[in-house]
Amino acid sequence: MRKSRTKIYQSWRHVLFTLFIVILPFLALLFFSRIAVISNTELFLAVLTSFSRLIVAYSIAVVLAWISATLFYRGRRAIVALPIFDVLQSFPTFAALPLATYWWGRSDLTVIIFLVMTVIWPIFFSIVSSLKLIKRDWEEAAEIAGLKGAGYIRSFLWPVSIPGLVTGSIIGLGEGWEALVATEIIVGIKTGLGNFFQIFVDNPTVTALGILGLLILIFSINKLLWLPLLEWGHHRMEE
């Protein structure tokens, strides 16, 4: 039995390293607030606000991407829809940002809509590629077993789509962090990390440290969440 590969924590050293990764972003934020002479509360609130926007946008994107991918990954619908989605994902969303700000104002809604438009495509196409790898045997085994509706989704479609969902989430959120700060700055919303970078636009040291802090946070989330999920998701599909 190959159990060891599925264990996330292989040793005490691994546990300590994980704890360090959890603490690291907080240390980075404290250090940043000291250098930039900003109150800790203000900084944590800014990070939390931006992070919440990303989480909301990511959740919406996952639901939409998963539904669209399962509807359009094969058959005639795929022949028609996939080229359209490919064109849509290439659309330069930032070009429409001023117009969106004009319509919806300097609001959370504007930022979240633009984040959804950025994050959704890698998730959608990764899920589609996972679903396209479904073997005919598996599909027929499900069909002959009589799986339909909710049972088919829960026992078949959902597990098969997980590796794509995880891979797409890693890529999508990577792009999402970038788009998050940029959108906040362009929209000119007065809360969140974008606003902080805007305030310290004339201070390259603080800006550089801020970016470093953000990278540490992203790294920690990847190491703690996405990479174990990626390993787990692919491992359970091994035959």
Place this chain on the structure above:
Amino acid sequence: MNPVITIKHIGKIFDEELNEHLTVLKNINLEIGQGEFFVFVGPSGSGKSTLLRIMSGLEKDYEGEIVLGSGITPLDMSFVFQQFAILPWLTVFQNIELPLIARGVLVTDRHGKVMEELRKFRLEKFAHSRPRDLSGGMRQRVGVARALITNPKIVFMDEPFSELDSFTAEELREELLALWQERRPTIVMVTHIIEEAIQLADRITVLTPRPGMVEKVVQNHLPRPRLKRSEEFYRLEDQLYKLIRP
């Protein structure tokens, strides 16, 4: 004979590139009775597996008609695949449980039924293992257990033992025979191993080379258990060889 499945004028044409068509099955007519062990043999490319897929409902594009016996629905049929088709993300227990979930069996009843089937197929120790941790023989045990858990009226088997070593295949054949004699489903099997066909079948249908048509339906009257080294066994084997390779 009380037929559980009747096939009428079955034909299958595959569309190849550049408007070329490949006829793999032509005008096949058969009746298969309740509780019968029915085996198709034939040369490679005679459309045996395609015919089985048509009969089971997996292949939907064909000519002719499939008539199921009275009271039989697609949920009364199951299939054992050549390459096992065990879903890798599910445990052995969950794979066997799958048809019961599809039929809306309650969790408590499901658990008991799966445990019973696991015991019957000597898989209890592997209930929570993933298919990747099992040998080929064990995987096919899971495949057969999954196919039989709902007590189906018809079980289709597409060369179920061809991927296994000869000892494991022999062991599984004997287990299958014992289960068939106990539960009496109709089994429709495809094989390219003539010895296997004689060992298992009540009737053996020989298909012609492409396009596959019925060459002959041979009644297997050898008494069970069948002795592979008996004169009658060899005689039947010779007869079938001559039909397949004239």
